Amino acid sequence: MPHGTNSATTAPAAPATSGVKEQRVTKQRLAVSAALDELDDFVSTQELYRLLQNKGISVSLATAYRILQSLADDGLIDVLRNGEGEAVYRRCAVTGHHHHLLCRNCGKAVEVEAPAVETWAARTAAEHGFTEVAHTVEIFGLCPECTAKKAAGKL
Structure with a gap:
């Protein structure tokens, strides 16, 4: 062009x-x-x-x-x-605020809502005088498929 x-x-x-x-x-x-x-x-x-x-x-x-x-x-x-x-x-398929479970091995991601995390984050911020807070939470681990591979000695 x-x-x-x-x-x-x-x-x-x-x-x-x-x-x-x-x-x-x-x-x-x-x-x-x-x-x-x-x-x-x-x-x-x-x-x-x-x-x-x-x-x-x-x-x-x-x-x-x-x-x-x-x-x-x-x-x-x-x-x-x-x-x-x-x-x-x-x-992501989930609109709005959410968190992720991420496989350290294959990269698989699962979107999750976590009301307990939201409550904890708001309470913790308020206890320290913080306002207008935002947060992200990613939980890393092994997905079920990679866990099975590891148990079978294939990972």
Whole structure:
């Protein structure tokens, strides 16, 4: 596309009532979003970038980072740190605040709601005078399949 040509449109990234700012809807943003829709597991920016490249979709690594961060900031995807501390992303089936159980071996993720965690976090914050708090909880362990493999000596 010639320099200066704008193939992007502006559209809300989420319903207008959500308070989310409008984002430019570019081919790259649509490609990243579509790729996330096809994935079941969390994926790093590097992994997503390679997936897009293998499909012949031209998105720079820097653009992929920006788009993923924008989608996460808008609450359209989840971002968390894996066992190695790397940011990974996924479009989750559960909307609203939730937590994750993550397999240290295969990367399987399960979304969970944890009312006891919510109560504890609010109480702990209040006890220390904190307001407007937010939190994330990721619980790392072995999924049932990897636990069985380990018990059978195959892990």
